[in-house]
């Protein structure tokens with residue numbers, strides 16, 4: 001785990017797109033049409049849609065690689081038209097699919113490009129390069145003097161991210177940055193981006209046409225449709241449970257419940273509060289409580305409240321002494337950080353129908369069974385439905 005962080009990180013700033021249109025010369029219908037989009041500071045907004053719907057054009061108008069035909073883009077309160085394009089681009093990191101590294105320059109020189117342009121001194125640049133390599137999971141000693149072509153696709157993308165972050169910009173634009181990677185490397189880089197973002201809180205605009213990537217990465221997702229407009233802009237769970245149109249539904253494809261399982265963390269749902277007792281509690285005492293609870297079983301925990309054993313009324317009847325030796329040991333647990341999908345997998349492979357959930361410091365936080373998971377998915381859907389009804393009632 002890298003522990004070297006930028007000394008002071010510039011956090012994200014808000015970006016607003018107001019009726020932004022782009023008509024390419026001789027291009028017929030505009031590629032982007034009167035697009036409105038509010039991007040909150042520090043959020044990851046994903047532009048999701050099929051090929052040709054205007055994702056890249058929209059993104060490139062933010063750093064003025066493409067000039068809008070009409071409309072305004074406001075970055076941290078300032079109209080981008082009033083910012084010199086070179087200056088603007090130095091304050092907006094840009095990552096594209098094929099790592100944009102210059103082949104004849106070392107990794108360090110590639111990362112140092114923008115800081116150099118900004119006139120940083122040599123020592124500060126060298127320090128920053130090492131700091132960034134560590135941040136993106138590349139050992140500085142091993143990688144700083146290497147050339148990009150010697151790197152794997154995943155390593156090249158890491159360099160791409162380091163390069164984009166070099167001058168600590170408040171905004172990052174990422175255009176299908178992981179599109180060319182194998183699924184495992186891709187997942188890993190997505191996880192690392194999310195981990196980085198926890199610390200950096202940049203404003204990130206991320207283009208993809210991969211639904212699962214969008215659901216995983218995005219705080220909000222803008223689903224785009226040809227030609228160049230947004231059909232739904234919402235949080236991932238809302239898009240899954242309340243697709244705004246048939247087009248969105250079709251684009252998402254089937255499996256929205258499975259996707260909800262992937263999105264939701266065990267710690268975010270209501271767990272089954274199976275009673276628990278410390279191992280030194282007397283069996284007769286525990287039996288009384290278990291009978292009163294009505295479930296017929298309970299969990300025995302250690303002094304730190306970590307799950308140890310399952311006990312049932314049958315295990316406790318007629319027994320004396322501490323409950324810590326009764327029943328059967330817990331053979332599996334689920335972390336509160338797991339996704340519901342991982343939890344489901346664990347439940348299907350477990351010896352018992354129910355598994356204890358471990359919260360912070362592995363303390364007992366509740367329990368999970370197949371029906372708890374099912375209830376959770378249903379209540380997420382019901383909640384989203386209710387929110388939609390309330391909104392349409394209010395509107």
Ligand SMILES: Nc1ncnc2c1ncn2[C@@H]1O[C@H](COP(=O)(O)OP(=O)(O)OP(=O)(O)O)[C@@H](O)[C@H]1O
Nearest residue numbers: 024027031049050051052053054055056057058209
């Ligand atoms: N420089 C250009 N000149 C003319 N037309 C262009 C230009 N760039 C893009 N277009 C057109 O604008 C539309 C939107 O293109 P854009 O690249 O923004 O789509 P996209 O959603 O990013 O697609 P993809 O996922 O394939 O990258 C397309 O019809 C494309 O052909």
